[in-house]
Amino acid sequence: MLSSATLDSNSFSALRRQETRRTVRYLADRARAGLAINVGEQIFVTILNVGLAKRVRRSAQRMDRMFDRIISQRVGMDKGSKGNGGDFLMVLLNAKDEDENMSMNHVKALLMDMVLGETLRLHPALPLLIPRCPSETTVIGGYTIPNDSKVFINVWAIHRNPNVWENPLECNPDRFLDKGYDFSGNDYSYFPFGSGRRICAGMAMAEKVVLYNLATLLHSFDWRIGEGEKVELEEKFGIL
Template identity: 30%
Template sequence: MDTATSTSTMLLYAALLVAAAFIYAAFIRGRKRGLPPGPMGLPVVGSLLSLDPDLHTYFAGLAAKYGPIFSIRLGSKLGIVVSSPALVREVLRDNDLLFANRDVPDAARAITYGGDKDIVWNSVGPTWRMLRRVCVQEMLSPTGLEAMHGLRRREFRATLAHLHAAAMAGEPVEVGAQMFLTTLNVLTSTMWGGNVGTESERTVVGKEFRQLVSEITQMLGAPNVSDFFPALAPFDLQGIWRKSDALKARFDNIFARIIQQRVRTEEAGGKTPVDFLECMLKMEKEGGDGKAPFTMTNIKAMLMDMVVGGTETTSNTVEWAMAEMMKNRRILRKAREELDAVVGVDSVVEESHLPQLHYLHQVLKETLRLHPAVPLLVPHCPRADTTLAGHRVPAGTRVFINAWAIMRDPTTWSDPTEFVPERFEGRKVDFTGGELDYVPFGSGRRICAGIPMAERMMAYSLAMLLQAFDWELLPDHRLDLTEKFGIVMKKATPLVVVPTPRLSRAELYSAK
């Protein structure tokens, strides 16, 4: 390294240290100007060195010490954590629009084409409203979901046949991995009608997406120095932008193959399905809705949102539900008795049966209470200085809502750590965020757009697994319910079980 480069590097480090010192001094002064209480932290790094990898439980512990609202300095970034229904009401209801924006992590900005092209990370405005409207009206409306019923049924039948083959061979099944693949196939089929080519080509695309989603979620969940010290973001010290460019290139290649297949079908005079991709391509040709442009980049960003956001959340929830029921066989027997009464063993459960499976839905609600898919939700960010519970909240603060802690609060829930589906019997609580002590998908205008699809997928998956098979752990394997924190909550140890067919005839397991 030459002298000039060495001097420049030293000057950069000195400037950063000075800036950090000023930030820390401002933070100390801020304590006196009404910020919520919280750990003081160290100069420059704040509380970074004391963070526990399981952030949801770490934040719950701090809330027990400092109260349901506290502030925490993570590097040069200020975070505020809320852990009570009353505070959730202030953030997501009373001041919904003020808190509706996102503090976009560097990795999310990198992987979603800038953080302003998709639904999850986009600030509220004309573009976000257009994207959400397209998603909800075209794909996730009751009409849209019903139109794709046949595609979902096809994928579930294929899964049923695969599990039956494993059962006949005495092979164990990793529940989460199998449900991930099923969910992925359903989502991709819903988005572009499964019109990817041959069955083998569709399988290849599914496997490619699974690997891609795994790498993307891992990158999104990893600590990134650029988020703690935004002044360092241009240097991309951890190579996040370089990695995301490679991941996006792989996604673009898959997407390009699907588009090319669609174009070849049209040019050959074949009939193309009226699916979500077709609706988006039509809007792209029209240029938007008159209030905001709609480009090919928006299409790719939305597809990435749906694939990344809809697969692990759904499959992990089904895995947690199965694990909890295998721990408590009384609950499993009760859910299966309901299935036998509604469906029997001489036919296969269908989506049309789901409204009659009341106890099954209680099991799902209890699973998401105890193991919310996104335990801290997607952080909110106030667009202007405001107050929360009498405390000052500066514009740009990252506001975490600890849904995991709220739904385990002993002042709200009796025996909060116990898995008791019956607690929802007679209680008209759903996933729409109306009851602020139960917010597995959030609440307000930024509530998850995919709830109708997720609810249908989770219930259908769980019903199929319970109705068609008996399940046992492998010999000498114990059931482990330890959580692994991440952007999506996972089981630390995958649930691996052995299926045994229980339907009356083997032909019921046919993929057709």
Template identity: 40%
Template sequence: MDAISQWDPLTLVIFLALSGMFAVSCYAWVYFIKHHQCNTPPGPPGLPLIGNLLSLDPELHKQFTSLSQTYGPIFSLRLGPRYGVVVSSPSIARQVLRDHDVIFANHDVPAAVRVATEGASDILWTPYGSEWRMLRKVFVQWMVSNYTLDSVHMLRRKEVRKMVGYLYGRVGFQVNIGEQMFLTVLNVITSMIWGGTVEEGGDERAIVGAELRKVVADFTELLGKPNISDFFPGLVKFGLQGVEKQMGSLVQRFDQIFEKILRQRLKMNKESGNKEDSKDFLDFLLKLKDDENAKLPLTMAHIKGLLMDMVVGGTDTSANTMEFAMAEIMSNPDVMKRIRQELESVAGQDNVVEESHIHKLPYLLAVVKETMRLYPVVPLLVPHCPSETITVGGYKIPKGSRVFVNVWAIHRDPSVYDNPLDFNPSRFLDSKPDFRGNDFRYLPFGSGRRICAGITLAEKNLLYSLAILMHSFDWKVPPGQKLDISEKFGTVLKKKTPLVAIPTPRLSNPALYE
């Protein structure tokens, strides 16, 4: 003991970390062997102590797809002391996401998120229960319902028209499609949430938007970064890779932005005596917080969590999907021609596309569906964590396992789709799977209790923006460049190379770009 007390702090930390890792891993090895004797899913052999960790590929969705061809539609991995299960077929996905929905209703929370958001509550990470049901009800019924979103359609139109005006000013110049889509959706969402708080058109609003964009991009990237603490929970306190510290810093930046907005709104409400009707979602949330008759009162932590869900969940994902859609359309002239013909027949050759036209554009909807089939936003969904040991697909899934549903593999399965690697929107004109997770061959937003809560908002933003971009402009790749549609794996799927294109006006009347 005396010798150890004389070590410098860094040496002591490393010694304790390695000792803890060894002890936990020895337990995991025994645990793993024990469960493999209890009819758990087959899987690749792993090394003592660390299991399959060193063999994991950066392109995890592709590696899992390859392993499923060897070990079947449900297989297991040992991730240090954690037990991992990968599901890659519609029938087994149905068992996880619908038949045993309640048991798999919790998400597996990354260590960095658990540490950085301690005490906070949101829809994505809050455990299934009364608090989660209350948050989802508030979000779905009052923030992203069809009625609510229809009531703020002019906000969406205003921001999309701003994007059109900007692109018109960039005619002949290169434009980063994902960046513009990100900013547009961010402006739509923040206008819906707190549009009356920050002075319209002021520098303050632009500063808030730019800061949020940077924080969201960093947050989603960090969320997909491998972290040893997720596999060896005993090492969380040491933060060996610094992921927890970085995530804490990002969450603090979110908190500072939201705190500023909330202070401004509370001051405005106090000065007005709360006599004005609610102008946006933030007013509504603050009224819920002050509702003394609520069974589960909304707290300020809940409000911040809901704001983060909308900002993080609705921006980067929509921008990435738009990039993939535009890239595929530009690569397929026949698809582009058919989109234009449909738009012109519905909106007219020299008229502005309106959101009211969207329901009359079945081929455009098919293009979005096909894009999300080939490039699902979250290719492995957010991992689920069973609350008890359960039998799925004839195998036992131990309590506390990390369960991945490989949507990317299901969507590209040749036994499910004809010519699955081809971009063919027409396949969705003949069959009618929607985004709601009722058809387990098509799960871009997941299914069951934990299905993405913002489907309606995402659908409206994507369809309207894509219709505007395709109807208002011609697009071409900059000279000397090739169109690259390759993807980069992460918690959120991205294009490996950002889509840069040059817009040319299609409409003859310049006033239509104002």
């Protein structure tokens, strides 16, 4: 049910498009009435209406146009110093100029992958993975773990460990530019969906849903906070 082939099938993608369009209509009605929207709550409800998966050709075209506008504005600016002197978008544009095999499509794809990867590093959906029970006594990091002990893997703490990550509390998507981090769980410094045989079965679905909903909402609306309100940046307990 959660395989890539099933998620990309027409029956599942049609359901996801229907649910997302319903969300867009709801948000549009609220916007026309001048009412504020709790995006986190609404997206959570939308994602729970699963059955899905999506074919994102149309949505990808919309996102491409959005990225084109952003990148065109930046290309028209003085790129300044090379390398680490600019933000991660400028680094990508500089890399494109230096590598003839790299196209603007590569820049946009890397841009989205980096932002998504950094978001999941800072805020994994499940901070504590499924508990493990070692079959024999093991020593890890100087700690002795007796056999049959129930061990919870704190992936949230691993993703914020200063011994593993440079400036771990800083949201810095360009840290994913030169590193081979992915969601497969093969790198034990970054595994937001777990690893091994107990890796999250919905990993492929989660990746598709996040990109699809983000692209649709960015394309459909011009976002701003309510008058007199401020964006709350303090972390709180919860999934979203």
